[in-house]
Amino acid sequence: MSQRHITFPQRECADCPIRHRAVCARCETDELEQLEAIKYYRNYEAGQTIIWAGDKMDFVASVVHGVAALTQTMEDGRRQMVGLLLPSDFLGRPNRDRAAYDVTATTDLQLCCFRRLPFQQMLSSTPHVSQRLLEMTLDELDAAREWMLLLGRKTAREKIASFLSIIARRDAAQHTPRPGGAVAFDLPLTREAMADYLGLTLETVSRQMSALKNDGVIKLDGKRHIIVPDFAALMDETGDDADGGVY
Amino acid sequence: MSQRHITFPQRECADCPIRHRAVCARCETDELEQLEAIKYYRNYEAGQTIIWAGDKMDFVASVVHGVAALTQTMEDGRRQMVGLLLPSDFLGRPNRDRAAYDVTATTDLQLCCFRRLPFQQMLSSTPHVSQRLLEMTLDELDAAREWMLLLGRKTAREKIASFLSIIARRDAAQHTPRPGGAVAFDLPLTREAMADYLGLTLETVSRQMSALKNDGVIKLDGKRHIIVPDFAALMDETGDDADGGVY
DNA sequence: GTGCATGCTTGATCCAGATCAAGGTCAAAC
DNA sequence: GTTTGACCTTGATCTGGATCAAGCATGCAC
Structure with a gap:
């Protein structure tokens, strides 16, 4: 099968959750245009809750600066952090319309948000975005596994x-x-x-x-x-x- | 931007790590052909080690039947399992040539393997595979986070x-x-x-x-x-x- | 300034789970 | 059928971290 995407060297889209390591010559313009069109910023103060587990979540986002935490809470109040998002980390899951975890800003925080539905549509129509998101998610899974060793042993x-x-x-x-x-x-x-x-x-x-x-x-x-x-x-x-x- | 992939209803490729939820009309044939061409089976007995952390790993695989465990070991022997792979789960990471964890068969096990390099090439040339792999990885990350709550609290x-x-x-x-x-x-x-x-x-x-x-x-x-x-x-x-x- | 709240430290005690130590069960090998 | 070894259970004791309980430091509101 022939390679259908011609790739160029690294090219960054500021604040974009997907740092294109290589950009498809065919779809590059559309991709960046689409991302720009659906992007907006949100700011939070240290200690603020961004969203509660189970709430509707109509956006995905990338951390611009500051730190956010994902936590799970048991009925009796026991709490476990399960994610710590630093700048450039991704928040939210495509194809899921409700938050799975409580999300709080642990410092002053700026998010670069993308409306979820257009983002999803872009995901399904452009290959590089999901490829990059896959790499990021695999890195996060490795970090989670290191974290599990820490917690367990x-x-x-x-x-x-x-x-x-x-x-x-x-x-x-x-x-x-x-x-x-x-x-x-x-x-x-x-x-x-x-x-x-x-x-x-x-x-x-x-x-x-x-x-x-x-x-x-x-x-x-x-x-x-x-x-x-x-x-x-x-x-x-x-x-x-x-x-x-x-x- | 126009939708460049026409999709049909669910279509399964037996033993393929990527269960196509929808198949691209354009690339369908090539995709399945490619997967078939690079696929082979391996069998292990309960207790056998499949690969040690740090070893070269020239394949990725899908569990056909049986159970495999990913574990991390500290120098003094403390051990923590960080992954439990049941049938249809995916083993290995594209773009990584060494195992990050010890992998052992905890029951008799059959893997459906794909040589890593051709698999990676297919990943970069066909969008649906990485989209599906992203979904699977996100599910695994959710499971890891549940597991973290268990370990920590x-x-x-x-x-x-x-x-x-x-x-x-x-x-x-x-x-x-x-x-x-x-x-x-x-x-x-x-x-x-x-x-x-x-x-x-x-x-x-x-x-x-x-x-x-x-x-x-x-x-x-x-x-x-x-x-x-x-x-x-x-x-x-x-x-x-x-x-x-x-x- | 004083008062108050939030976040942090330190001490005393307790207990869930680790560690140390035997022994039991079962199936395969001889 | 007895030996072996892997795997599991149970008991006795110990201990790292939890819990309970004061207090301290800093900063903000008034």
Whole structure:
């Protein structure tokens, strides 16, 4: 079968959930035009709920800046975070008209939204969008599986160290990297939200943060700003093997 | 933009990982021909390792019958299952040439395999395959998120009950449903593998199975055959709300 | 300023599930 | 039919993290 799509090198559509790694020469124009036509922005303050599980959801979106959390809650109030969306992450599921999880902004947040129905139609008519969305979803599934190892088998201390290293790495990916083993970043979550992420109580999170601080693995500047003098020392606390993770 | 693909009603390709929900009139023939040309079968016995994390993986596959498990292992031997593949589930990731997880057959298993490179090429040239694969991956992500709630927040008893209800439901989906609230099925996992699934020890799994048996929620016929006299009673033990789960 | 709320820390105690340790069951091998 | 080994169950004890309970720090409203 002949290749029906001629591809060009990387081309970005700002704020678009789908960063085209390659753009189809045939449908490029239509695709970008369509996305532009159905796109709009929404802003939320830290702590605001974006949508409750079960609510109608007439859009999908991409995080422009800030952080959003997906959480599940049991009847008796036990809560587990099941997704943490940082800039460029995708929110919502095509072909589903109701939210499956509670979504909250854990920092001030801007979303780039697309009305769901036109977005779906574009999905079914243009191949590259669903191919890119597939890659993104597979990455998210890998992250979920790493998270499952954390939840099922790691100690409280390892959970905290793992969480800090995840945030540090994802934060670094947004900024130009700085030299040396030292790293600094802001926590985008309260101690309670960290507990929901890690399957712990907020007291245990607080205690283990103090323990890592006392052991010199991290330094705290205020409650939220973290300094990691030696990133390798933090990684040693995560329980992951040195090269760590997905092949 | 005009719809470039004319679609017909459902059409199945036996053993194909992609159940076409609709088939493109233009590319249908090529697509099926291509899949057929690169497909072959592999069989494994219960307990056999299919591939180790980090190994070269030159195929993707669909489970025909039997059950396979994806597991992660920490250096000190702690293990967590992160995927459980039942018939029709997909194994492997396009565009990745090494396995990210250990894969083992937990029962006798048959895979329908596709050589990875031709499969990838087909992915990039035919839109429906990646659209279908996206749907499947999104379903798997939802399942992973349910699993995260289980690992992070459920009690041992709730974990066991949830696991049994998951297996019962997926088992029922393969067979024609029988009437009444009673359900029976075989466990496709040893107690140890259940422990790896649930983030418990095998002793705790065994104790909680006994407890559910003593409380009349389940009956055991041998170690592996489970009878659930009242499925609603089992669901009550899972900690999930009545209508349970994704919207 | 004072008052109040939100988020965080730390201490004391408790308990679910891990760990350590035996022993039981069953089927296949001899 | 007895030996072997894989798999499972049950008991006794231990412990990491939960729970209960104060207090502290910071920032905002007035």
